[in-house]
Amino acid sequence: MTKTNQHSYSLGMGNSLHIGNGFTGIGFREKEFKGAMDPLALVDHYTMTAPTFGPHPHAGLSAVSILFEDTIGKFHNRDSLGNDFDLEAGDLYWLKAGRGVVHDESPRKGAVVHGLQVFVNLPKRQKRSHPESLHVKSSDMPRIIEKGVNVRVVLGHSNKKEGKQSPATPMTILDGVITPKSQFSHAINAGDNIWCYLVSGTVEVVFGGETHRVTERQALALSGSSEAASDNVTVINSSSSDAHFVLFNAQPIKEDFIQKGPFIMSTEEEITEVEQAYSEGRLGRVG
Secondary structure, rough: EOOOOOOOOEEEEEEEEOOOOEEEEEEEEEEHHHOOOOOOOEEEEEEOOOOOOOOOEOOOOOEEEEEOOEOOOOEEEEOOOOOEEEEEEEEEEEOOOOOOOOEEEEEEOOEEEEEEEEEOOOOOHHHOOEEEEEEEEEHOEEEEEOOOEEEEEEOEEEEEEEOOOOOOOOOOOOOOEEOOOOOEEEEEEEEEEEEEEEEEEEEEEOOOOOOEEEOOOOOEEEEEOOOOOOEEEEEEEOOOOOOOEEEEEEEEOOOOOOOOOOEEOOOOHHHHHHHHHHHHHOOOOOO
16 A cells, blocks of 8 residues: 555455356455445455355445446345345345345346445444344436436435445445546545545545546545545546446444454454354245
C-alpha cells in the first residue's frame, strides 16, 4: 500500500478463478490491499453457467450477490432463512449470515450469470447476530443519469439518489457506465474506504489530489483521510470507449479477523465452533 499526504491506495490485479465446468472469473482478497479494502474481505467477478457450489454455510460475514445487467436468464437463490426465489439481471441479494446460515445459488437452465460475489466482514459485535437478508430488484434501484453517465445506486446513496440500506454494514455500491470524455463524482464521508473495480474499459480515479489509472479487471483501493469532513472521488473516462465500473464505499471496521472458506470470525476458537455447529446441522438447511 502506498501513502500520500491525503490517503493510502493500493492497485490489485486479482487471480484467475476456474471452478468446475461452469464458473470462471477473477478474484480479489483483502490481503492484496493491505487494509484499504476493509470492510470487504473478498470480491469475485465471475460468470456462472452451471451449478457449482451446492448448499454451503456462511457465518461472521455478509455474502452479497450483485448481478450485472447483461446477465441472461435467472439465478436461483435459496437459504436456510426460508428464501426461495430467482435473482434476475441487475438484482442484488445481501445475506447477513451473522451466527450462521446455509445458502445456495445456481443458474437456471440456459442462464449465463454475470456479476460479483462479495464477502463483507461483520464487526465482532455482530458475528453472532441473527441472520437477515435483503433482495433489491434492479427496477427498484435509482439511477444517476447525466451527460455520458449512467450509474445505478445498487445500495446506499449518491448524488441525492437514495437506494436501499444494507441489513448490516452501512455501504454504498454503485454500478456505472461512463462514455468517452465523461466523468462521474461521488461524495464520501471522512475516513471512508473506497474500492473501485473496472469491469471493462479504462478510467482515471481522482481522489485526495491524486490521480490513479485503472484498467479492465483491475481494482483500486483507497483509504480516505479522517481529518476532512468529506471528500469526492471522481471517475474520468478519457479513453475512446465506454468504461464499466463498480464502486464500493464504507467505513472500515479496523478489526483483526480470520477467514476460513465461507467463515470469517475473530478467533480460531470461533471458527472451530461454527464448523462444529454446521456439521451438527445447527445452521439450518436449504429446502
